[in-house]
Amino acid sequence: MSVGERRPPGARSASVKDVAATAGVSLGTVSNVLNRPERVSAATRERVERAMNDLGFVRNESARALRAGKSRTLAYVMLDATNPFFTDVAQGIELAAEAADLSLFICNSDNRASREDTHLGHLQQQRVQGILITPVDPEADSLDTIARHGTPLVIVDRIRHDESFCSVAVDDVLGGRIAVEHLIDRGHTRVAFVGGPLSIGQVDDRWRGAREAWAEAGLPEDALILIPTTALSVSEGRSAGERLAGLPSRRRPTAAFCANDLIALGLLQQTISSGRKVPGDLAIVGYDDIEFAAAAAVPLTSVRQPRHELGRMAADLVMDEADNPRHAHQQVTFTPELVARASTLG
């Protein structure tokens, strides 16, 4: 096939064999040009390279992977592709993968265990070098199945009770503490924690951190109230706002710490549209510092997690597990950071 022609879909493309034939050399020589060019004389190398160009030769990764017994691909199974937090983590992973010249397979479980399993199955069949995953359930058996099969796997932004995997996460208890300490510093003595369900490890940790900070400041336990939500969504934040507004003014908190930014944005929206002021009537702290936090009507104070670093570290760990025979599992914890903005500073 000559340059410029369009190969019909389905037709097989040029192989090393074809290249060898048109260059008038043997198959091994072509392989050497590709993998050990120094072993080949300049003249023949040139001939081979021209043949490759003429034929539009492209290495077949399936054949390489088959031969090598493993592919040159990493995979990240995201929990929710529409959540900016995870897309940022993915970016961090991609950076690391790119640096190691690996492809990155991004999958989205969309919070459904069945989709997660389907993806894991496919990835196993692809013999990916390693899997990064934010699992629907960190304790799920499917993860063990992967490990048993020998595929390196790192848990991202979740923790498993046993330490049978590497994992990277952010210290959510600490995140809860710094959020509430900030509110205490600003003089608040009645605060709400808005979030749920507490069955989500993250949420529970943040709530715990909040209580710890509260207790250490010597404030009365019942002045930190829990406003539970059924999900970490904008609409749940709005409904929480209505419940807050319905409290008798003596008991009504002057500040809210939300389990994530979506809830905080919903709460912010409900508060403003019902005529109350932020932070005058209600100060608000979110969690995650997503891009829209800074873009809210009142820019949102939030707890920032080092998302790119999280992804990068996860990728480094999985690559270590893949090619370091003396690899030991590690649980890496990052430190969150408070970003103070108008929603608490006004």
Add this chain to the structure above:
Amino acid sequence: MSVGERRPPGARSASVKDVAATAGVSLGTVSNVLNRPERVSAATRERVERAMNDLGFVRNESARALRAGKSRTLAYVMLDATNPFFTDVAQGIELAAEAADLSLFICNSDNRASREDTHLGHLQQQRVQGILITPVDPEADSLDTIARHGTPLVIVDRIRHDESFCSVAVDDVLGGRIAVEHLIDRGHTRVAFVGGPLSIGQVDDRWRGAREAWAEAGLPEDALILIPTTALSVSEGRSAGERLAGLPSRRRPTAAFCANDLIALGLLQQTISSGRKVPGDLAIVGYDDIEFAAAAAVPLTSVRQPRHELGRMAADLVMDEADNPRHAHQQVTFTPELVARASTLG
């Protein structure tokens, strides 16, 4: 290897050969169990299946792909993984891919041509069945290279001048029209179009649609003013807001149509925080109807594009090109829809 043991990373996993050996049958029989189970007696099938279980056998997709000459994978090269519009398109693609039992490779060019090229190179090596792409530059040669190589490729949310590819897009001229018609209906006679750069086809089309609607309503040309931005970002929206506020009140528009929701959110934020009312002092229409549009301080009127359908159709087209020999390229255009909310209705 028995159940429960953990295979050391790097070790090869069980193959059909191993399964055949432990089941005491031939290789071909194992293959038949996998691909034509009806040809094999229940008894032997059972034996084979138990062997597979015991060994933790997993099909090797590389070998299958090599043998078949093509992989069972689609790929989507996104322009910007952090933009909710594209993640929704990706979801639509995934649905279609899942239905066809194909894996989906999601890549992110992050708006950089070099990353896009790297991804396209990898995908070609993987011999993916088809590529969906929202390209940095729809006219780029790299796309032709892919096509010449025989890989089906569909352009998503962009248009190319010639019709050498399938493409799916939304009618942005129409989107611009309905946005401005809505504002005219609401009685506005001085309107700003906020967005840029106009070198982006989408932006130019929306601006054109806006002008067409304006002209058809018989309104004076200079009462529709262009507030250019250098990017489609929240911060550019804020800065546009400052420029708008700086206009003499006679000439100041009472409504703004923004080229996308990020700009609209920035503009909304700037307007509110400077003490003006939305929509009282300024009505705002966005574009894309991202999730946060409804969650803004003042819920945002926006032009919604059928994102999932876009993705689904793109996937259908690429699959058709992959396995229908009489495939003909098509340019599919979807119709956008106005979602009216408080930012224009107050």
Add this chain to the structure above:
DNA sequence: TTGTACGCGTTATCAT
């Protein structure tokens, strides 16, 4: 119904 043999594209080893 089951087994045998070959080829897919690549790489590595061994010979020349």
Add this chain to the structure above:
DNA sequence: ATGATAACGCGTACAA
């Protein structure tokens, strides 16, 4: 410096 050959795991045509 270059060439011949085997092997990776799977699917299938054909033989038994």
